[in-house]
Each structure stands twice: as C-alpha cells, then as structure tokens.
Amino acid sequence: MNTHLIQKYNVPGPRYTSYPTVPYWDETPPTESTWLANVRATYEATRHQGISLYIHLPYCERLCTYCGCTTRITVNHAVETPYIDAVLTEWQLYLDALGEAPLIKEIHLGGGTPTFFSAAHLQRLVRGLTRGARLSPDADLSFEAHPANTTDAHLQALYDVGFRRLSLGIQDFDPNVQRIINRRQSFAEVQAVTESARNLGYNSINFDLIYGLPLQNAHTMAQTLAYTAALQPDRIAFYSYAHVPWLKPAQRSFEAFLPSGEAKRALYEQGKQSLEARGYREIGMDHFALPTDALHRSAQAGTLHRNFMGYTPHQTQLLIGLGASAIGDAWTAFAQNPKAVEPYLESLRAGRLPLQKGHVLTDEDLVLRQHILALMCRLETRWNPLLPENEVLNQAQERLQELEDDRLIEQGPGYVRVLPEGQPFVRNVCMAFDARLWNRRAASPLFSQTV
Ligand SMILES: C[S@@+](CC[C@H](N)C(=O)[O-])C[C@H]1O[C@@H](n2cnc3c(N)ncnc32)[C@H](O)[C@@H]1O
Structure with a gap:
C-alpha cells in the first residue's frame, strides 16, 4: 500500500453506521x-x-x-x-x-x-x-x-x-x-x-x-x-x-x-x-x-x-x-x-x-443516507443526475476528484464506484457525500482517524 496515500487520506472520519452521524x-x-x-x-x-x-x-x-x-x-x-x-x-x-x-x-x-x-x-x-x-x-x-x-x-x-x-x-x-x-x-x-x-x-x-x-x-x-x-x-x-x-x-x-x-x-x-x-x-x-x-x-x-x-x-x-x-x-x-x-x-x-x-431526517438527509449506505455495503452507488433532489449528489462528486485521480474510485454522471485499491478508503468516499460534515466542520475532534 502506498504510504503517500495513507498519509493523505488518514484524516478523522466517521464509520457511517448512520447518516447523519x-x-x-x-x-x-x-x-x-x-x-x-x-x-x-x-x-x-x-x-x-x-x-x-x-x-x-x-x-x-x-x-x-x-x-x-x-x-x-x-x-x-x-x-x-x-x-x-x-x-x-x-x-x-x-x-x-x-x-x-x-x-x-x-x-x-x-x-x-x-x-x-x-x-x-x-x-x-x-x-x-x-x-x-x-x-x-x-x-x-x-x-x-x-x-x-x-x-x-x-x-x-x-x-x-x-x-x-x-x-x-x-x-x-x-x-x-x-x-x-x-x-x-x-x-x-x-x-x-x-x-x-x-x-x-x-x-x-x-x-x-x-x-x-x-x-x-x-x-x-x-x-x-x-x-x-x-x-x-x-x-x-x-x-x-x-x-x-x-x-x-x-x-x-x-x-x-x-x-x-x-x-x-x-x-x-x-x-x-x-x-x-x-x-x-x-x-x-x-x-x-x-x-x-x-x-x-x-x-x-x-x-x-x-x-x-x-x-x-x-x-x-x-x-x-x-x-x-x-x-x-x-x-x-x-x-x-x-x-x-x-x-x-x-x-x-x-x-x-x-x-x-x-x-x-430532512429530505436531503434521506437522499444522502441511501447513497452512503450503498457505498458502505456495495461499494458503489447510482442516481439520476437530472433530478433536482439529486443535485447535492452531483455536487459531492467534485469532492471526489482527488480520489479519482489517485485511482481509488471511478465516477461519471450519476455513479460512483470504489475500486479494489480504494476499499480501505471507503469512509473517505462517504465523507464526500456527508453534507453535514462539509457544512459545519466542527472545531473540536469528533472522530478517530480513517486509517
Ligand atoms: C463493546 S465491545 C464488546 C466486547 C466484549 N465486552 C468483550 O469484552 O469481549 C465490541 C467490540 O468493539 C470493538 N472495540 C471496542 N473499542 C474499540 C476501539 N477503541 N477501536 C476499535 N474497536 C473497538 C472491540 O473489537 C470489541 O470486541
């Protein structure tokens, strides 16, 4: 396993037994x-x-x-x-x-x-x-x-x-x-x-x-x-x-x-x-x-x-x-x-x-919950990118660019798939969809490291 990737993605992150965490x-x-x-x-x-x-x-x-x-x-x-x-x-x-x-x-x-x-x-x-x-x-x-x-x-x-x-x-x-x-x-x-x-x-x-x-x-x-x-x-x-x-x-x-x-x-x-x-x-x-x-x-x-x-x-x-x-x-x-x-x-x-x-849960929480669950269980998720309620998912994809560049995931309009090398980083993939985490980055530590 590439040490550089471990250092890069070893950040505090949830285990996603629920969304919102x-x-x-x-x-x-x-x-x-x-x-x-x-x-x-x-x-x-x-x-x-x-x-x-x-x-x-x-x-x-x-x-x-x-x-x-x-x-x-x-x-x-x-x-x-x-x-x-x-x-x-x-x-x-x-x-x-x-x-x-x-x-x-x-x-x-x-x-x-x-x-x-x-x-x-x-x-x-x-x-x-x-x-x-x-x-x-x-x-x-x-x-x-x-x-x-x-x-x-x-x-x-x-x-x-x-x-x-x-x-x-x-x-x-x-x-x-x-x-x-x-x-x-x-x-x-x-x-x-x-x-x-x-x-x-x-x-x-x-x-x-x-x-x-x-x-x-x-x-x-x-x-x-x-x-x-x-x-x-x-x-x-x-x-x-x-x-x-x-x-x-x-x-x-x-x-x-x-x-x-x-x-x-x-x-x-x-x-x-x-x-x-x-x-x-x-x-x-x-x-x-x-x-x-x-x-x-x-x-x-x-x-x-x-x-x-x-x-x-x-x-x-x-x-x-x-x-x-x-x-x-x-x-x-x-x-x-x-x-x-x-x-x-x-x-x-x-x-x-x-x-x-x-x-x-709000309507947005319910949408995100379903996709975070799919990623945690099946290592991939799909949606219709044209539906307005899925805009939050389309936006989350921008946050996945680095993981894509590092060949840990592949993605396209309305889908994300975790590649085998990315499996240890599935929590990091879910974090891209965690709107609450992005909207309110807490000042004090909340989670253990992802790796
Ligand atoms: C509540 S414990 C129950 C174990 C049971 N009471 C025993 O002593 O064998 C459930 C499991 O959570 C895991 N666990 C507890 N603390 C942990 C930690 N800090 N990091 C990772 N896993 C932990 C352990 O593997 C543990 O077996």
Whole structure:
C-alpha cells in the first residue's frame, strides 16, 4: 500500500453506521411523540420485513483501557435484576406504541459485556423480549461474549432461547498486547468457548480483532492470525483501533506505544492478505467472512445492510435500541438513550422512554443516507443526475476528484464506484457525500482517524 496515500487520506472520519452521524444530529432531540410517530410509520410501511432489536448491556467487571464503547465497571452483580426489569419496561412501551406483536428478525445483545449477566438473567431477558412478539423462523439471534467469562451455562441458556450466533471479543492473542490494554484471555479459553459453542449447535462464530493496538507489530499480528485461523471463525471483524482519548481518557495510558499510521496500515494489509489466503473474503469495511457464512452470501447477492450493530444480512428498516446508550433507528429518525445507567433507570421507573438525543431526517438527509449506505455495503452507488433532489449528489462528486485521480474510485454522471485499491478508503468516499460534515466542520475532534 502506498504510504503517500495513507498519509493523505488518514484524516478523522466517521464509520457511517448512520447518516447523519451522531455528532451532527439536531441540537434538540425529537419529543417522545415525534419519535414514536416515526417508529410507527416505518413499522407500518415495512411490517413484512420485520424489525431488529439491539439491547445494550453496559456492565463489565474491569475496564479494558482500549475500549471505546459505553461501559459501566462494577463487580456488584446486584445491578443485573433492576437493569433487566428496566429493559423489559422499555420494550413494553414500544409494544404499546406498535399496538401489535411485531415480527422480530434480529436480536443482538451488545455491551459492555453481556456475559457479565448470569445465564438465568439473560434467558429471562430474551424470554421477556419474545413474549410480546413473533420470532421469525429465520431470525438471527446473537450476542457479544468475553471469552474469559463465557460459561457453558451461558451458551446453553441462550441456545435454548434461539441464539445461534456468537461474537467473541478477542482483540489480540499476544500476552504483552493484552497486558497493556488490561485484558486477559488465553488461547485455551477462546478455544474452549469456540468448541463448546460449536458442539451445542451455534452455526456462526465471529471473532473481533483490532489492528493498531499498542505494542502490536508484524510478529504479534502473525501469531494472532495463526491462532485465529486455527479456530476458523465464520466471520472476523478486523477493526481499525479508534483512538479517542478525549472521550476515553484511559487510552492515554498506552499512547507512547501506539504504532504509527504507516505501521498501522501495514498491520491491516498483513491481516487482509493472511485472511484472504485462508479463504476469507473482505466484506464492506472492517469485515471478513468465509464463503459459507450468511454475511458473505448477502454481500454476493447485493443485499448487505448496515446499521448501528454493523453489517447484517437483514434488510430491516426499523431498529429498536433498548438499554443505556442504545440507539434506535426508524429510518426517518434516530433516538439515543442516556449513556449513564442512573437516568436510564429513573426514566423507566417513571414510565417514560429515556430519550436523550435524536434526529429527524430532512429530505436531503434521506437522499444522502441511501447513497452512503450503498457505498458502505456495495461499494458503489447510482442516481439520476437530472433530478433536482439529486443535485447535492452531483455536487459531492467534485469532492471526489482527488480520489479519482489517485485511482481509488471511478465516477461519471450519476455513479460512483470504489475500486479494489480504494476499499480501505471507503469512509473517505462517504465523507464526500456527508453534507453535514462539509457544512459545519466542527472545531473540536469528533472522530478517530480513517486509517
Ligand atoms: C463493546 S465491545 C464488546 C466486547 C466484549 N465486552 C468483550 O469484552 O469481549 C465490541 C467490540 O468493539 C470493538 N472495540 C471496542 N473499542 C474499540 C476501539 N477503541 N477501536 C476499535 N474497536 C473497538 C472491540 O473489537 C470489541 O470486541
């Protein structure tokens, strides 16, 4: 990979799990009634597609210092019951608003560490979620698991309520890298969880790996990739480490040991080559899958979708987020719950949806959203350049000239296609279409670097 291109395009940029991205949402969030009106309208228009549910379970017993997610560190497990009660109350408020039992296509338990919760509590949570709904026969139920605290009881309890997919947070297998990010899990633990899950009947196992962590080098990466290949996960999320110390001060503890931008990109190239040599195919941004996995099949069929949970084969337009910090996406509007647990619980005790932030999309947002999504999922997008509402897209093309000159994309009237060499820079391509980013360049840093 050309170093000059990395330097040129390694600028702060969003991951585009939504458009507009969170920092550019309206200053005033939608009221509960506006939000629910958007939820209902999208639900009614797409009832046949079904809905997706994301549940944020924020607790972890210890802080992994690299982590950019919303977490609450505690060893007090008495927090589990009131939290699950609140999530089920929140779900009931949505069921009341929908007025019928919705078809569920997808449930994802994210965190934090969902396996912080006991197996029995997780089962109660999922039973409570599915009681008032209809679970689609092809529904995809998945959870994030920490290899060091995922027990056979967790795997069994979730299998019994329909879970067949599991995502293991690995990040890196090297003991020195693990130590510096305050994380500990051995290869033996990962192997044991992976094998138990497969023996039980889980049919899609994902590993989260990160490149760009402190103390990583070509040798540690080769070792991590070899351990990963030995266990043959069906999918691999190969994330670029997001360094956002203004949001996550613990990341400062290892700042001096971070690889340079160039070394980081070399780690990505090494990972990509090694995974492709082992039969994995790159999907959109950050993801690899075996050809037998549903994610790869949907990428091939052009039906890949992306939402706050990342890439998914399910084309649902309504995503309901439950739990502290969870984001809901009604396609025409977004809403986010407070990040802290206390105001989240308080609001539900009072019987109110705990909305803290949100955004109702304008007509222009809706046009741009569709094309940014197409680029992230299919690496190309097309439009009619003569329609007045598409003028904003025609104008965005001027900002793509440099990427075109560098042979990272090709474009013409009404189309843009990301070339294979441009795939690592797909975020930069989307940024050209991000009118809100261009209209209001923020003074303070908002995003991690794109590379
Ligand atoms: C919320 S975490 C859940 C992991 C699970 N709690 C565990 O400990 O195994 C989801 C994933 O986000 C990714 N992630 C978290 N912080 C990140 C960062 N700063 N940069 C890149 N990826 C990050 C990690 O790969 C992580 O596995």
